[in-house]
Amino acid sequence: MRVVSILFLIHEKPEDPRSNLQLFTEAAIKANIQVAWGIIDSLELSGRAVLVRGSILTNSASLASYEASSNLSLSDFETIWVLSLGHRSTFLDKIQLLHLVPQSKLINNCNALLHLNSKYALASLPESIDQPSRVASSDPASIKHTLDRPGTWIFKPPAESHGRSVYKIQSGDPNSNAIIEHEMPSAGHSFRLLESWLPNIEHGEKRVLMADDSIVGCYERQGKLDHRTNLAAGATPSLALLSADEQILCHAVAKYSMNGGARFIGIDLVYPYVVEINVVNPGGLGTLLALGEPISGTTVLNALGLISP
Incomplete structure (x- = not known):
């Protein structure tokens, strides 16, 4: 309307x-x-x-x-x-x-702003939607205990953006203790996430903008300086297409988000994994424009029914 x-x-x-x-x-x-x-x-x-x-x-x-x-x-x-x-x-x-x-x-209601705008929210996605393994705690000992498992992990804060304080660490890495102690100087004062590293992210992570159930646009971010795929951390964007399976996945995430009160979201995707759902002012529209995509603010407002009768 x-x-x-x-x-x-x-x-x-x-x-x-x-x-x-x-x-x-x-x-x-x-x-x-x-x-x-x-x-x-x-x-x-x-x-x-x-x-x-x-x-x-x-x-x-x-x-x-x-x-x-x-x-x-x-x-x-x-x-x-x-x-x-x-x-x-x-x-x-x-x-x-x-x-x-x-x-x-x-457009994105209080339930979405409070609950979906969180890296924890992925834990409530339907089990049919894959996501990285994840541990969250305010206890450094718990984080260190998880690192006893073999593997490579992403260590990051749950409520930051632009790639700030995001580390790639491995089990047995002598730097792990120093990083954890620097980021979590005392128990109970700050939460951190450990998230399993997705090797396919080296080929790029896709950002998909959704307005209600409509796919507005998609581009891929390739990390250049380090493991981070955030544009603010030096990653480079390029236009990308979504496969049929990726489109099905994005529509499933959009349905989940709409049920939670979010109508305009950005999905970070390393198929078949959903890495993050961005609810507050997800970036990407300006990037798509800069890459030459025939898109505008009108595209989003139309998809949300704010302009179309």
Whole structure:
């Protein structure tokens, strides 16, 4: 159903003209949808109303001069799209405030933001969907005990992005203890994940963008500097096609995610394994554009039924 107004909740004004926010905003304005940006860290409760500091954007030219100069009520908008969670220290407060809003308004609702936006969430995927072996703990001894098993592992934080603090370690590696002690200086204070290394990732990891049950686009990321396939860590992207089996897998993940309240996601895939589901502002649209794919913000908004009648 076509919408008449949409509020994007953001951390700050984007600098990249190919950011999701910029592309979605321009597409919505072009479709005569009323658009506003609100700073998610300014969410507040006034009586029964949830408010945010922001501003309504009247045309594409107003994006450059945006200032969060007004109090906007979330109840005034038909659709709300969370494109940033803001500061981590107030995450739970913001989720609780957003939970006061009818969840049908949110592209990715509070259940998705709280539960699916996590590397732990893969453990609840149907057993028919393969994933790497995984151990999570805040106890360094538990992580070290797992490393007694033969094999190669990825050691990483459960809630970071852009490839930060992601290590490839092996059983018996003399550096393992030093890495674990550096990342987990004391028990109970920080969680870390051990994930089985997928050798096929050396041939590339695919990022698939899904809007509801529609495959929006796909590209492959090839690690160049080290084991990481994150673009921010130096990996290089290239356009890729999905096999019939990969498409079936992506539709199964999309169905699972939609049931959990997420309508726009990015799937990281090393077939037959699902490595991660990205729920908050998954990157890829700008990369596909840069690679020459005939795609736009309108493509996503159409797939979500925000423009099409």
